[in-house]
Amino acid sequence: MKALVYNGPGQKSLEERPRPLVIAPTDAVVRITHTTICGTDLHILKGDVPTCKPGTVLGHEGIGIVDAVGPGVTGFRVGDKVLISCITSCGRCEYCRKGMYSHCTTGGWILGNSIDGTQAGFVRIPHADTSLYPIPAGLSLADEEALVMLSDILPTGFECGVLNGKVQPGGTVAIVGAGPIGLAALLTAQLYSPSQIIMVDLDDNRLAVGRRFGATATINSASGKAAEQIVALTAGRGVDTAIEAVGIPATFGLCQEIVAPGGVIANVGVHGVKADLHLERLWSHNISITTRLVDTVSTPMLLRTLQSGRIDAKQLITHRFMLSEIMQAYETFGKAADTRALKVIIEAPEESAA
Amino acid sequence: MKALVYNGPGQKSLEERPRPLVIAPTDAVVRITHTTICGTDLHILKGDVPTCKPGTVLGHEGIGIVDAVGPGVTGFRVGDKVLISCITSCGRCEYCRKGMYSHCTTGGWILGNSIDGTQAGFVRIPHADTSLYPIPAGLSLADEEALVMLSDILPTGFECGVLNGKVQPGGTVAIVGAGPIGLAALLTAQLYSPSQIIMVDLDDNRLAVGRRFGATATINSASGKAAEQIVALTAGRGVDTAIEAVGIPATFGLCQEIVAPGGVIANVGVHGVKADLHLERLWSHNISITTRLVDTVSTPMLLRTLQSGRIDAKQLITHRFMLSEIMQAYETFGKAADTRALKVIIEAPEESAA
Amino acid sequence: MKALVYNGPGQKSLEERPRPLVIAPTDAVVRITHTTICGTDLHILKGDVPTCKPGTVLGHEGIGIVDAVGPGVTGFRVGDKVLISCITSCGRCEYCRKGMYSHCTTGGWILGNSIDGTQAGFVRIPHADTSLYPIPAGLSLADEEALVMLSDILPTGFECGVLNGKVQPGGTVAIVGAGPIGLAALLTAQLYSPSQIIMVDLDDNRLAVGRRFGATATINSASGKAAEQIVALTAGRGVDTAIEAVGIPATFGLCQEIVAPGGVIANVGVHGVKADLHLERLWSHNISITTRLVDTVSTPMLLRTLQSGRIDAKQLITHRFMLSEIMQAYETFGKAADTRALKVIIEAPEESAA
């Protein structure tokens, strides 16, 4: 089968690989029909993720068809259409029993990281019963394909940003960073009907997308006056929820300037370095700061929400490629400022599985 | 009347001052019977609290007897024994309506800060109906006097440390800093029956007090191995709740090393400078960091808890002085490592009110 | 001034009454510009509410202009446009401090019940600072007038039905009763984006209104098969939230048949008699049943939500009258099945205040 392989920092290639097989009794093998590329894949390619060794097939998002199941799998059969969660969860360990699948002692984020991932014709899914979700019947092809957004970015935006950020009806929200994850937070924040959602970014195109997706205001932070403007938009109070969706000290710093007393800074960004925390000012402000690797506990709820039409995940898809064109897909996704790419869909036709 | 006056950085004196009068219709004037000194008073004397101007009477803790009430006060009468909350709350503003009295738009921490405080024969209490609490009848003199601990340190330890830190039955807690506030957190944490409470400090005497007050383990952090030891004590997992009760970058850093995935760092300490936040490691650990100025919303509950005997606040009192000896009381409290002082009780006999 | 006076069971009249005056320092007198009639007013007229004595001016909803304030009122001035809450709250008592204003020891639901109400030219509002809300500037006349829906039915539907019922994104909701309160629950439930909201009523017109207001399905319970149909609509599971908005044993019984394991029955209806609770079946179903008199704690949030356009309260208004025509308004509202009345707006022009 075809597979996109990480060959060490800066190195990747589309290669022929043998099909994965069921190893543990609770494994399933899934034939990928659609996958995508995540910002985290670019991090790996920069060499920032030491758990991902050269030779690993990348990718932790996708939908497909069950091709084989181990004897311990009871919830899925060969032929079932499935959504693959970016988080593998055993359902048994202390963390899984608490709903913290991200810290599953034999799972967590392993796909396309410590084991082979989804940018390939097939993928092996450990703990299949609790790491796959059945795709409901009756979706249009376009809606079904858009479920790829449910593997990672919609639950990430929702759990790490919206839930952790305690977005509430009538509340005020700022989302710093209008990339795919920030936009996923924007789409899912609206499930709680806040009265204001302010998007902040340096890219006017992405801010325009933000307005189209429901932001009530947008601010280009190139001006250096984002904090001032947000405080003004909220009658001097700051926001109840500041969602950090970039992952650098400057944007985390901005969140500290704009959070209202009693508010939450919900960190979603993947950070490579430490940040300053201004406790000399914030110690008395009754705020919370939260961090989280997505647990994907909200996947069943988000599936229902997509089915009921309250979120249109298709909007996040800007480009389409075949698996054979994945090198080009990386090119397009990697130069998002130029290509205006949000999420790219990569289709894996049955022959690419051969 | 006698009053302890802040005269600018490093300067204080016991002076004669005119008795305060009712100004607003919702004011009460309280004759102080017992007050105490707080670490924050020392901060003011260092010049760290710019809202406190020279000439201000210090002190935000105390109990006493209502001496006069404005026409708008409906809950208290002259002669009532009252507990003074360190936080003044109007009960009407947006923050008070949400239970965030610390951010009351016309109150908050103002006593002994932006207005005259309790280290005096009398004190004026704005918004008296919602800033005083009736002292229940039937307490022993010793228990009544110990209610001074309810003005600030017990609710601070409880709200900022225990409640924010989500201490739970069976959970694991570390309290970094065994001063009066850390010990107040220790006493009130036990209301939730955690399975482990580990106290960390540099002072062996305070650690011994911690063990007497219910700590299951103590660690002298002079060794530089506190993090290691705490992780070992929790079977490699770290603690569910790390309470920072010092207020410097090093102790806040320690909390980041020992918090378990899914845990909380509850900041109680008053910080003068920023701290490093290791998001490069913590972004994926599903933790929360909370800050809070005490709201004193838990005061009625803590009063009931003291009455029912579940917390013995008397244990926190190590020294006793008369108001006329308050300069000496400051001396004793300021050299706590030598004097082994925790909280000092300052009694104001009726004649000192003259 | 003109006032609608309750004269004992079945008796009411539009009478001339003297204008109310400020009595307590915390009172305000408000000139009513718009009021409305509530189902509870009909209950009083049936003689079901013994706390309401003959001679009382009815009405607990309305907006108006502050005409006089006592010396203890700090948040409002003569001339301010205000929304009157149906619940009077002192902001000081134990219940108010917990956000349970409905049980305020000197307030609660007293307007148009134990003291004179809002169906008049003027009304006296005790505890004005914490029982009135400023009307934001910049609303259209129609939107301003529709704020009358915020005095009672929108917070009632929201707090007693939606909040107590724990409506969640992706959840399933049934609302039994499509009268004004049930429809208020329907409008506000959508703030949480449930995937299904099923309305149940005997009146096809009201069900049609329900569909227009956002119900995903409607059921006429005349068939006797409502339970069966709801279970079928939810794939055999029942609903996560069953909102009882009628107030009789039969509808409360229906809620018991349709609530899913782990779900909530949120009672909103005013009940005159006891109901059967089928504990022999429900003891093991992990359900909750909640009751609540509205606290109006959500009023500020709902105001922001109306301002941001997420809820259009105007939709609830079907008929309009002048205060001089209020007897006719009662007639129309009382025969809702025939007149298709939801809420009637009663305008009180300045001259009616004379």
Next chain:
Amino acid sequence: MKALVYNGPGQKSLEERPRPLVIAPTDAVVRITHTTICGTDLHILKGDVPTCKPGTVLGHEGIGIVDAVGPGVTGFRVGDKVLISCITSCGRCEYCRKGMYSHCTTGGWILGNSIDGTQAGFVRIPHADTSLYPIPAGLSLADEEALVMLSDILPTGFECGVLNGKVQPGGTVAIVGAGPIGLAALLTAQLYSPSQIIMVDLDDNRLAVGRRFGATATINSASGKAAEQIVALTAGRGVDTAIEAVGIPATFGLCQEIVAPGGVIANVGVHGVKADLHLERLWSHNISITTRLVDTVSTPMLLRTLQSGRIDAKQLITHRFMLSEIMQAYETFGKAADTRALKVIIEAPEESAA
């Protein structure tokens, strides 16, 4: 092996049965070392539990040693000492993923009900990985044996009574029914340090046990004045938490009389008939009523709490028998008023497994 078999209403016998075998790959077989009898076993013997067919081995509580495991079991090995949960949980279904194991689609309460139970030499445990708990090393023999109380009654009292009842520090609690479950609620309620816990029963001996176990007051309801007395003990307010631990309309009725506004009635009792719910009074009291079949989600926490010495489960054990004497054990447990039995421990020596 020996086994206590239900032979239809009123009929039971100690019989020889073949040892159970592993059937599904996720099964374990456990050799029982200690088991006990539950009030529910008596319900079955009355013929009240139609899911339990004649021929079934009774018992859903116990500890033992793993004797065999299926190939899908990863968390336990032959020879491990284990605690058996009364609730079988697959860890995979929608309910298990939400922590509602009691409603597991292939589990729930099945042991000694729809499949053979623990009152035998051996028992087969389906979904072993998520239905057994490892017994920690280092316990005394007496403490280890007392873990049998963790199979059912301690989590039942805690989850259905204390957690559902929202017991809080400083709160007031009444527990109606001082049988083993009511006493388990009493022991575990103290984990949250309420200021009052009032036990109500008809049996003075059990009330005396209640006082020994930490009740702050006890009331013999034979007087017919229990409601009055509880209201008096709580300064006229009623209790924040009323725990129903009997299961008949009268005691459920008492709970309705004593619950304070804003309080919770937490039903623990197994009810055979419907009860009256006085909505005509309670509709406006802001109360909750909860029902629950224990989920045993709190088992790991309770295990830690027992280990840390905060709960002494041994106190619940009043009588001891060998498995060969189990008919006599039923006799003793069934006549608890005479024998003063709380829980009986039944030891199954290795030879009884033969």
